Amino acid sequence: MKINSNSNVQIAVVGLGLMGSSIVVSLLVAGHQIIGLAPIPGEKDAATSRIISLLKHADSCGILQRELGYYIQRLHITESYEDIAGCDYVQECVVEDKVIKEQVYHKIASYVRPDAVIASNTSAIPISELQGLVPNPQRFVGVHWAEPAYMTRFLEITCGEKTDLVIAEYVLNLGQSWGKEPTLLKKDIRGFITNRLMYAVYREALTLIEQGDTTLEDADKVFRYDVGSWITLMGIFRYLDFMGRTDYINTYEKLIAKLSNRSDVPAIMEKMVSQNAKGTHNCNGLYSYTEEEAQAWNEAFARFNKDIYELASKYRRLLLTKVV
Numbered sequence: 001m002k003i004n005s006n007s008n009v010q011i012a013v014v015g016l017g018l019m020g021s022s023i024v025v026s027l028l029v030a031g032h033q034i035i036g037l038a039p040i041p042g043e044k045d046a047a048t049s050r051i052i053s054l055l056k057h058a059d060s061c062g063i064l065q066r067e068l069g070y071y072i073q074r075l076h077i078t079e080s081y082e083d084i085a086g087c088d089y090v091q092e093c094v095v096e097d098k099v100i101k102e103q104v105y106h107k108i109a110s111y112v113r114p115d116a117v118i119a120s121n122t123s124a125i126p127i128s129e130l131q132g133l134v135p136n137p138q139r140f141v142g143v144h145w146a147e148p149a150y151m152t153r154f155l156e157i158t159c160g161e162k163t164d165l166v167i168a169e170y171v172l173n174l175g176q177s178w179g180k181e182p183t184l185l186k187k188d189i190r191g192f193i194t195n196r197l198m199y200a201v202y203r204e205a206l207t208l209i210e211q212g213d214t215t216l217e218d219a220d221k222v223f224r225y226d227v228g229s230w231i232t233l234m235g236i237f238r239y240l241d242f243m244g245r246t247d248y249i250n251t252y253e254k255l256i257a258k259l260s261n262r263s264d265v266p267a268i269m270e271k272m273v274s275q276n277a278k279g280t281h282n283c284n285g286l287y288s289y290t291e292e293e294a295q296a297w298n299e300a301f302a303r304f305n306k307d308i309y310e311l312a313s314k315y316r317r318l319l320l321t322k323v324v
């Protein structure tokens with residue numbers, strides 16, 4: 001593989017919906033020139049205005065180091081796969097549908113070099129499955145971003161069975177140069193790291209709620225005011241160190257057998273899907289929202305991400321202590 005120094009890496013983002021647009025902004029801010037590929041004819045104008053409005057938002061949050069025009073001029077939005085031919089790294093970000101992703105990989109692979117890295121933002125499709133759809137699968141890797149990509153440090157890199165570890169480490173290094181705190185999962189496990197941990201929490205919380213033992217509001221309060229008061233600073237394992245309690249093992253032994261190990265989908269989730277409840281996206285969710293309230297949550301989320309990014313930055317020096 002021809003490895004360019006980070007700032008010279010030619011990058012394309014394929015799929016310019018919600019996440020693709022936000023990833024484009026993150027990569028522009030990180031100093032790259034970007035080719036944004038809108039794969040569906042007629043999407044280019046909408047994608048262009050979405051990216052420009054995200055750049056303006058990033059500007060209003062103080063994230064841009066230069067004038068807005070500088071970034072716009074480093075962005076080339078196209079509907080033609082030919083334009084990505086010279087790219088070293090292609091970030092796929094199309095809908096979560098394996099058939100559509102396969103069609104898109106086929107087109108990407110027919111234009112880029114055989115050793116160009118192809119990365120998927122899939123949230124849940126196993127990387128080994130997607131990798132099988134790509135010629136030279138060793139250059140395929142999962143690179144999972146969090147919204148809004150230009151304001152979050154999260155980046156989850158996952159190897160499929162055939163991913164070359166050298167390539168995964170190259171992407172890890174790239175991710176660091178983008179200002180992220182990437183994680184590397186060397187084995188392709190279902191749910192990667194984040195969903196694996198979060199779904200364990202959702203199962204337990206939804207089971208307690210279904211049993212009538214607690215409420216949605218109280219489960220949220222626990223996360224906001226207990227976990228929320230330390231998790232950005234410490235994560236879960238530094239917190240164990242900080243508490244330093246020797247009775248964890250007793251609690252573990254007594255509690256673990258009480259936790260849910262069900263494998264059916266909780267009724268609350270089934271109901272949300274059958275009622276097309278998309279939360280703040282359509283004002284129909286677990287909580288009720290007027291349009292103004294839904295909009296206020298969207299705006300608060302953007303502001304909060306900036307605040308928490310800055311807050312975490314103040315304490316980063318502490319993270320230099322290493323695992324034993």
Ligand SMILES: NC(=O)c1ccc[n+]([C@@H]2O[C@H](COP(=O)([O-])OP(=O)(O)OC[C@H]3O[C@@H](n4cnc5c(N)ncnc54)[C@H](O)[C@@H]3O)[C@@H](O)[C@H]2O)c1
Nearest residue numbers: 015016017018019020039040093094095096121122123147
């Ligand atoms: N939204 C999030 O917060 C989030 C977070 C992490 C990962 N992801 C993952 O990122 C990917 C994109 O999600 P999103 O939320 O940006 O979706 P989106 O619906 O906003 O955008 C999807 C993109 O896919 C393209 N697309 C749709 N049909 C297509 C087709 N037939 N051929 C080619 N392209 C097509 C659309 O043009 C659009 O640009 C998914 O794999 C999703 O699981 C999303």
